[in-house]
Amino acid sequence: MKPRYSIFSLARNAMNYHKDWERAWRSPAPKKEYDAVIVGAGGHGLATAYYLAKNHKMTNIAVVEKGWLGGGNTGRNTTIIRSNYLQDPSIAIYELARSLYEDLSQDLNYNVMFSPRGVLMLCQTQHEFRAFQRTAHANRLAGLDCRMVTPAEVKEIVPIINDDPNCRYPILGAYYQPRGGTGRHDAVAWGYARGADAMGVDIIQNCEVTGIQREGGKVVGLETTKGVIKTKKIGVVTAGNVSTVMDMAGVRMPIESQCLQALVSEPIKPVIDCVVMANTVHGYMSQSDKGELVIGGGTDPYNNYSQRGSFPALEHTVAALVETFPIISRLRMLRLWGGIVDMTGDRSPIISKTPVDGLFVNCGWGTGGFKAIPGSGWVFADTIANDRPHPIAEPFGLNRFQEGRLIDESVAAAVAH
């Protein structure tokens, strides 16, 4: 068992000038065989491993990762956490995740800096206003703590917003989830990694999967750059690379990989203490604890595996936000990055068994995966351990595309997640 992080361990380590902190996780060589192997050490993969060990006592498992853990979309998002989706299955899983975030720091003994600072989704057209009213009613029925707010309240919550009623897209109101907010994305990955590692899960980085071995319609092992690993259960959680990994097992996916960019400004004094999403004009913004404005927008419209986005998409996002927050027009941008998101046709995720026995897949989170990490890991672990879909995961099965049971969030969520 690892020593707990606490004020006392901090004080004790201060005596030694912080030279003796233990490593947060090991870097083991892969064993010959595991009970289950998770492919992809991002937030979702690590959370799955953590809950497999914690809730289902499966500790002889491994997480393999082609790069470093948390280096994909987990480290590339804008850290927004909310659960006010339109459809019941979405509400169930995102609210499970949001509620798990509330005490995740205590559970993991790792500060994930969950900050329920409120998420404000602007209504800038009549259509959007009515669409959010509909979502608000759906969310109230599901018991979510959300409400519509007036333009005056919006101005009170976000004083820097442009409230000119004569601008191109005036603020007509907003949909507000006060219990939404942000978290520290890297800490979520690191916390789950440390927690899983402490229970005996092997996290194997720099280990790329090159093949999935099957015998008689069942998985029997993985070929990796660190050799063959035998296992009867594989959970593929590789976001933008899911099509290429699933192709190794002959499973074709309803996924397109596209690039989503985000950027941060130079740090400034606190100007905004909630998350604002402006879906009509395609931009969202919050302020990090360091003072940087964290900005995100829409995806590029074409397939991309390069983790570099296009300039027009960025210009579009920034132009929209300058219109919404005129105060930011002369800020300089510090860093810019892109992540490869896995888009499904209905913009809802896939958590599913597959036609291959023992092969499970969790993907399709598209532009909105970070907020779902704890819930996604929770239900996916249950699905893998019991070899049947968790009730919350069931609507998100691959078969929904054949049966026409789409969970349409593409209209409801507009562009931004």
Add this chain to the structure above:
Amino acid sequence: MLVVKCPVCGAEGDETDFHAGGQAHVRRPATTDPAHVTDEEQSNYLFIRINPKGLHFERWRCDRGCGKWFHAARDTVTMEFKAFYGITELPPADVIAQAKGQWAEYFANRLTSENKA
């Protein structure tokens, strides 16, 4: 910034002058045999996509030029366009030869079926 060239009117511009239209060569099964389309075929047509890391074939529209749809072959890692060709055409033979995985399989099937017909 992608530089796109329309094979119909010859207009060249960046990606904002064009509209990306997703995967190319998706065939609607109900067009040829509406009575015998299985759920799987219909679902494949609507949702399943070839999503390669590397050479990809897609549809684009010449938004600010002639307005016509056309096809393009592009690498999804280097972003380099390999060919632009007409909406009813298959890619040039040398580009087909570079296709891998599901695309190689697709063109092999397509060429055999067309040779039979």
